[in-house]
Amino acid sequence: MLNISLIVVFLLLGIFFQRFKIVPPNTSKYLNNYLIYVVLPALALRYLPKIDLNPELLLPVASAWIGFGLSWLIFGTLGKIYNWGNSVTGCLVITAGLANTSFVGIPIIQALYGEEAVQIALLIDQAGSFIIVSSVAVIVASIYSVEKKRKRDISRKILTFPPFIFFLIAIGLNVFEVEIGANIDFILQLITITLTPVALTSVGLQVKMDFDAFRSKFLWYGLGYKLVLIPFVILILFKYVFQMQGLIFQVSVMEAAMAPMITGSIIAITHDLEPKLASLLVGIGIPLSFLTLGIWYFIVA
Template sequence: MLNFILIVVFLITGLILQKVSFIPAKFATYLNNYLIYIVLPALALKYLPGVELKFELLLPIGSAWISFALSWIIFGSLGKYLKWSDGLTGCLIITAGLANTSFVGFPIVKALYGEEAVKIALLIDQAGSFIIVSSVAVVVASIYSVGKKRKRDVTKKILTFPPFIFFILAMAMNISSLETPALILPVLDVVAATLTPIALTAVGLQVKISMASISSKYLWMGLAYKLVLIPLVIFVLYAFVFELKGMMLKVSVIEAAMAPMITGSIIAITHDLEPKLASLLVGVGIPLSFLTIAVWYFILG
C-alpha cells in the first residue's frame, strides 16, 4: 500500500512543480540525465552480476522479451505503413513494450500471490525488463532518434551510452562469476533508492494532461497494447501452447499486464522520442493499470 501511495505522491509533486516559477525550465531534463547517467549504471552493477538464470524460469523471464519484441514488430510495422515519424514509432515501441515489473509490479504480485511469487517477479524484472531497458531499448532509441545518420554513428551512440556500457560490464561480471565489490554496495543502494522518487517526479513534471492529450489515439494504442493485448498474448501462449500452470503462469501474465515502465519512458524522453506521449503513457497508464490488473486477476482465478 505504501508503494501505491508513493506513486501518487511523487507524480503529484512533479505536477505541482510545473507551476512553481523558480524551478528551472530544464529541471526535468536534469532529472532525466541523472537517471540515465547515474542511476541506471548503478542499478546494473547492483543487480545484474547476481542474476541467476534457471532453465525452468525461462518462460516467465521470456514474457518480458516477448512483450518488447512484439511491440517492436507491431509498432515498427504500423509506423512504416502509416508513415509515422521516427520519434512516434520509437516512443511506442519502447514505452509500450516495457512493463513496470519492479516498483509497481513487486508490491502487486506480493499482495495478490504472496512472498514466493515475488521471487518469480524478481527474475522477470532483472533477467527480462532490466536487461532489455539497459540494452535493446537503448539500441531502439538510438535507431529511431538519429534520422538519416550513418549506421556507424548509430553504433557509436549505442556503444558510448553509459547504461549500455555498464550493462556490458555487469554481464561480463556475471559470466565471470565476479561479484560487485562490497565496498561500493552501500553507495549503489543509496543511488538505487532514488530511482522511484526522481523518476516519478520527472514524469509528473513532463505530463501535460488536457482533453487533446487524453484523446490522442496514440496514447490509447500504446495502453491498449500494454494493458490488454500483450497480457492476452502471454496468457494464451503460456496457458494453451506451453501449458504453463500455477504460480508461474499467473505471475507471468500479471507482470506482463503492468503499466509502462518509468525507466523506459525516460529512455524515450532523453532521446527526444515524443517526450509528451512517453510521459502520458506512464502518467495515465499507472492508475489505469490498477483496474485492468484486477480484471486479469479475476480471469486467472
Template sequence: MSNLILIFVCLILGIVLKRAKIVPENFHSSLNAFVINISLSAFSLYYISKIELNSSVIFPALVPWIGIFFAIIFFYILGKIFSWKHSVIGALIMCAGFGNTSFIGIPVIQALYGEEGLKTVMLVDQPGFIALSTVGILVANFYSGSKDSLLKHLTKIIKFPPFITFIIALILNSFSIEIPKEIDETLLKLGSTTVPLALVSVGSQMKWKKIEKQEGFYLFLGLTFKLILYPLLILILYKYVFLQNGKIIDISVLESAMAPMITAAIIAEAHHLDSKICNLMVAIGIPLSFVTLAIWHYVLQVL
C-alpha cells in the same frame, strides 16, 4: 503500501514543482541524466550480478523486442488501411512499441513484488534500451526520412553507462564473482534514488493539451495497443504457448503493460514525428496505466 504512496507523492511533487516554476524549465533533463547514467547503472550492476541465470531469463529479455516488432506490424497495417501520414505511423510505433519499464516499472514492481522483483525488471529494461537504440532509431529515421548512420547509434550504445554495467554484471554473474560488501551497499543506495527522482521527472513532464477528434482516434489505438493488446499477446505467448508460469513471467507481463516510454517519445519528437501524439501518449498513458496495471495484476493473480 508505502511504495505505492511514494509513486503518487513523487508524481504530484513533479507536477507541483513544474507548475509553481520553483525549478528551471528543463530541470527534468538533469534528473533523467542522473537516473539513466548513475541510478540505473547502479541498479543493473547490483541486481543482474546476483540473478540466477537460466533458461527462464530469456522471457523477460524478449519482452521489449516482441513489443517493438509487434508495434511495427500493427501500425504499419493500420497506416496503410487508413492512409496515415508517415509522421503519425512513426510516432505511434515509437510510443506504443516501447514501455516505461524503469521510470514507472521499477516503483510499481517494487511495490507489488518487493526487491526481488527488481531483478526481472532489469532483465526487461536493459534489452529494452538496446532495442530502442537500434530498431527504435531505425524506425524513427525511416518515418522521418532521416539518414542518420546506424553505426553512430551502435557506438553510443557501447559507450552508454547502463549498457556497460549490464555487461559487467553479466560477466560477474557468469564467473560467480562477488562484489565487495561495501561497494555492493553503495550500489544499492545509488540505485534506490531511481524511484523518487524518476517519478518527479515524469510528473514534471506531464502535459495535457486539447484533443482533436482525429488525434483522439490515434490516441485510442495507441494506448489500446500499449496497455491492452501487447500485454495480452505476452500473456498468451508465455503462459499458453510456451507454458511458462511463476513470478518472472507475471512480472514480464506487467512490464509489457507499462505506459509509453518517455525516452522513446523524446526520440520520436527529435526526428520530427507527430509531437502532439507523442505528448498525449505519455501524458495520458502514464496515469491511465496505473488503472490498467491494477487490472492486469488482478488477472495474473486469478490465472
C-alpha cells in the same frame, strides 16, 4: 501499500512542481541524467550479479522485442491500408511499441513484487527496451521520417552508453561468480534507494495534460495497444503457449503493460513524427497506466 503510496506521492509532487514552476524548467533533464548515468548502472551492479541466469529468462527479454515488433506490424499495416501517412504511422510504431520499463517500470515492479523482481525487470529493460530504443527504433524513425537523417553509428551508441556498459560488467560478474564487497554494496544500496523518488518526480515534471487531445483517435489507438493489447498478447503467449507462471510471468506481463517510454517519444519528436501525438501518448499514458496496471496486477496475481 506504503511503496505504492510513495509512487503516487512523488508523481504528484513532480506535477505540483511543474504546475507552480517551483523548480527550473530543465530540472527533469538533470534528474533523468542522474537516473541514466548513476542509478541504472548502480541497479545493474547491485542486482544482476546475484540473479540465477537460465534460458527461461530469455522469454521476459523477448517480451520487449515482441511488443515492438507487433507494433510495427499492426500500425505499419493499418497505416498503409487507411493512408495515415508516414508521420502518424512512425509515431505510433515507436511510441506505442516501447514500454517505460525503467523510470516507471522498475519502481512499480519493486513496489509490487520486491527486490527479486527487479532483477527480471532490469533484464527486460537493458537487454530488451534499451537496445530497441537505441537501434531498431532509430532505424524505424529514419524510415518514416520525411527528412531522412544521416546514418549513425548505432553499435557505437549502444556500446558506449553507461547503463549498457554496466549491464555487461554485471553479467560478467555473474558469469564468473565475482561477489561485490559489503562496503560497495552498501553504497549501491544508498544510490538505488533514490530510484523511486527521483524517477517519479522526474516523470511528474514531464507529464503534459491536454484534455482537448482526448478526441484524437490515434491517441487511443496507441494507448489501446500499449496498455491493453500487448500485455494481453504477452499474457496469453507466456501462460498458455510457453506454460509460464510465477514471478517471471507476472513481471513480464506487468512490464509489457507499462506506459509508453519517454525516450521513445523523444526519438519520434526529434524525427518530426507527429511531435504532439508523441508527447500526448506519454503525458496521458503514464497517469492512465496507474489505473490499467492495477487491473493487470490483479489479473496476473
